[in-house]
Amino acid sequence: MKSNEISRRHFISTAAAATAGVAISGISSPVFANSKDTSDKLALLGGKSVRGDKKWQKWPQWNAEKFDPKMKEVMSSLTWSRSKNVAEFEKKWAEMHGSKHCLSTVNGTNALSAAWMQSNIGPGDEVICSPYTFSASIFGILYKGAMPVFADIDPTTFQIDPAQIRKKITPRTKGILPVHICGYPSDMPAIMKIAREHNLFVVEDACQAHLAEIGGKKVGTWGNAGCFSFQASKNLPIGEGGGILTDNTEYYDRLYSYHNFGYASGSVSGQISSISALILANKIRMAEYQAVIGLCQMEKLEEQHKIRNENGAYLNEKLAAYPGVSPVKLHKGATAASYYIYAMVYNEDKMDGLPRKRFIEALNAEGVPVATGYPNDPLYGQPMLKEVFASDIYKKCYSASELDFEKYKQKNHCPSLIKTYNSALWIWNGGLMLGTKSDMDDIINAVDKIHNNVAKLK
Incomplete structure (x- = not known):
């Protein structure tokens, strides 16, 4: 030997x-x-x-000989804003996941924010979140004036622990945010069982989890919405880009309207040719050249x-x-x-x-x-939250005790996360x-x- x-x-x-x-x-x-x-x-x-x-x-990787002509075509067309290539990208991403609808966005952060912005959560509501994630995961929850509540992870899988989710549910709980961190699937069957029992809105942060699956069903298709990032390091790299999957057509219509100034879309109806904003919205449309890069990478x-x-x-x-x-x-x-x-x-x-x-x-x-x-910097202890808690809307909707940042950190402490x-x-x-x-x-x-x-x- x-x-x-x-x-x-x-x-x-x-x-x-x-x-x-x-x-x-x-x-x-x-x-x-x-x-x-x-x-x-x-x-x-x-x-x-x-x-x-x-x-x-x-x-990222790029086959210049094969893909440069496609990029030249879209650039030469001078149609750079959302058009047929974006629609094709959305269709193929939805089909690849077995989902009814995909809405593309300028990046994954905006995908996550839009998904929560068009949910029914609001001030006074609570959303149970995975703590092992990047701050952008919870931006949309905070934009809506809701309170992020953190449930600890399983340290062997890095994913939010369904048993810990159950412990955090209160009469004010309205949603769950599982994060498929590192590209490993969260336990969506268990999470969705909890969501059905308590009528909770579920947004999956699948920004790192392209094509991951549970029992053959892709992540991002289990919840009410599944959000993806196509940033340059991701498994489908565009440079910047995002997408939202959903099977709910009415919700999709609202998302589409939201990402396009609030203009009429499907069930979000208004006068034909009207450019009046029907809902409070944003402009987070994917560009044509982004979509072409995505189609090539796909x-x-x-x-x-x-x-x-x-x-x-x-x-x-x-x-x-x-x-x-x-x-x-x-x-x-x-x-x-x-x-x-x-x-x-x-x-x-x-x-x-x-x-x-x-x-x-x-x-x-x-x-x-x-x-x-x-880094060892828990999301529930970051200064961003302390600043949000000091805002007028949070002061109007939550008690001083609820906004006491030291108490909040203690209440949301996750030992397995720290481990x-x-x-x-x-x-x-x-x-x-x-x-x-x-x-x-x-x-x-x-x-x-x-x-x-x-x-x-x-």
Whole structure:
């Protein structure tokens, strides 16, 4: 047996025994076809990196020979505002998800805001939100004067925990905002069961979860609305862009009117040729050249989605052998993630106390782009909310006690979220999950190398 096989077996067994009282047995290097001798000096300590000079796939990707003529056509037409290309993009995005309607917007933030703006929530109402997300997720809730209430996550899936949602329901609860963070599906069957029981409006933040699914049903089609981002890093990159899916035609009509100055649309009816605004609205229309980029990117999306899931499953299987990292789990029933981000949980206690920061430095040095994800700055404690609570409309609609920011933070504290902030690992590079099996093996070899040399890192 090679020396590195002996050392890795020794590490795995002793680390597991120290934390769980049980040694992991039956695991030995190599654990996959392209494993390397990882007893070499770590790159962080002056050794050669696992990746060497190899590059990850660039993102976004663009086939200039194939797609430049399509862009030239739309630019030469001088029809740049919303027209036939936007309509085609919406039709294809809806069909790809099995949804009746898609409304495109200038970006995902506006998609989320519009979805809530055309809901029936308002001042005094509460919306239960996932706390593991970006601030833009809740803008629309605040625009409507409603109160975001945060339910904790399941730290093994990173998704809002349905059991915690139930604990937060009050007579004032009117909606739920699940966020399919990193591209992993939230437990929508359980969430929708709660929503039906309490007549709650559900907006899915699927901005990171293109084509993820549960039992073959795509995320973004479970709730009343599903919102997507097509920002440059996303799995369908346009640069900027957003979309809202819904099966409710009346709601879609209001969304369409809202994104177009409030003009008449379908059931939002007015006089023919009237340019009078019928509802308080916005102008957040997608442009024709945005839609053309999206249509071009859509041509390979399903093929890329398949590759991402194959690579995700491969990494999940192989990395499960390492006690220092735990791949984020798909909840029971989820049949595909988008793997916008490949996420893991760092187990410091199983790495002989090696700080996560040091592990990240070592993995980056081996050529694997990994970071902590969102900083330890809970959304329910951000200054934005304190400013909103000081506004006249919130002061008129809520008691002083409800707007006491320190009390609000305590009431919404999510222990599992904090645990995740301090243990999450995000491997994030747009083209990385489209790599070859050899590329995935480099990730596994890098993790193996660090496990094999943890004492030297300390």
